[in-house]
Amino acid sequence: MYATGTLGNPPPLEENRWAVVIGIADYSGTRSDLHYTDDDAIEMLQALTDVYGYHRENILLLISDYHINNATRQDIISAIGWLKNNVDSGDEAVFFYSGHGTYGIAMDGDNERIDEGIVPYECTKSSVIWDGELKQLFEDIRTTRVIFIFDSCYAGGMTDLASDGRVIAMATSETRVGYESSALKNSVFIYYLIDQGVLSGKADTLDHDGDGILGEPNDVTIEEAFTYAKNKSGRQSPTISDSFQNDCLL
Template identity: 25%
Template sequence: MDGIIIQCTHCRLEHFITKRTNYLYCLRCHSLIPTQTKFLKNTSQKHTQLQNIKNSSLTNCTFENSSLYGISGSSEYKSYPRGISVVRPKTTFAFLNACPRGISAARPGKRALICGVSYKNQKYKLKGTLTDVYNIKQLLTNRYHFPEQAIRVLTEENDPDRVPTKANMEEGLRWLVDGCKSGDSLVFYFSGHGFRQHDLNNDELDGFDETLCPVDFKTEGMIIDNDINTMIVKPLIKGVRLHAIIDACYSGTILDLEYLYSLKERKWLDNRPPSGARKCTGGGRAICFSACRDDEQATDSNVFTHKGMSGVMTHCFIQTILNKPKLTYFELLNSVRETILKTSPSKCISSKIIDKLLKRKISQEPQLSSSEVFDIENTTFLL
């Protein structure tokens, strides 16, 4: 059986695979690695390399099912990344936490999770999310120099382990912050449906929890803001920056951050929960750009390209950055807001029928929230 030896471009761990694939998943630093084309035919060389892999420090980890992570009884490395499925998220999380200290030290300083949910073959299908995903990834790689292998993309066009199911999204959120260290820049992007539901914990000022809708939310449920805060806000240590960009309805405080900026009053508003529960980080800073307020709906439009659809907020966000290389958080938020308000709803898909009938502008105001107060008028935006 032919095989190839692939070396991770970040941590230099060698992987042996027997199947041709476009990429494999690094067991040590969790990066996506492009594969090569030359296969080895020397059987003894293959088994020697495989034995070296098995003898690495990763074998000290506790696996509930080792075949899921590439070390199988047949002595072959399987390139199926992580073995993720909707019924095994806890196994994957246990693996991340079981790795010996120091393994995640090789993780790249920039890491991003990009989720675009189209809800194909469903009555609430969205047409602009794939365009949003492509444009955001281009922005991260070309403008902010995020390594390709440090960006995880979840869409319905991918293999099953990269479809934006609830399990895959939650696993991706944990992957995003796993092993973060001072100086890291993390990005979480979501384009899809958002929703809200009654708050049962008295930790929302408006009485509602905000949610994101994965592709299987009808059967597996939504991802609520409390859980998102727990997964990617609380683990942030000092010196780590997280930016979330959420193009979804009812997403104003989707990360449950403690401060919300008011453009009208030009000051930070206290968004801490009535219950007194802490929603802060472990010392890092979390910032969220949302498409609209918690009581508003976001829209898709083809008014910008006159071809395919795209999220209004996502398009305006990217174009503002491209048009002005150096801008403050205030300039970015204000510019996105002004561009959205100038957009005619006649070519937009919006469930607010009354706005269309009365020919109103898009009822959508982008929001900025943060885990801490900072001077947005003099702080340069940077991912």
């Protein structure tokens, strides 16, 4: 689904918006390290606070770079628990992940032949959080308004999380890999989705607020940002699952 120009339910008050933002660049050991995924997370945090008015205390930031690591498997699972404990009916929840993705056969309860997953700091098979496990972790969240953003290889397989009221923006198809760029100093998808699409306002092509002005960062919906990033991300083949009625303003 792409942007319609019509907003769905208005976003809740700032105090009723919650987010978990994860960016893992420094993995255990050195062979699997990334360069800009922690920067992706910082830019997402900036977009939520500076553009969309989220309270900083309502955002849990998990980072693994060369100075700090709080993005282990247990850290991520605990962060989802924190999100669920704080969110009430009608609130908005955001789950953002930028890091390695993987695929394989997992006994995660979804009966898929091939599963996709996100890779925590430990970077071991036993630490992977598979799509079916994520589905179970979010199953009893008390709101239907949830936005997922996955910037990882094989992210297109995260559609297990799809449900009414949810938007899942995925940087790649389930068979494609994602890329970082030293020139952009971001993951390619997040550069166009957040840095350019939201923070620079370039994705604002529809006048949702009716003021006759385009290019406003705080008027960019997730559908507009995704469409802008998809058109710029080439062979990664970004994909979206959108079960939110009309357009969703973060």
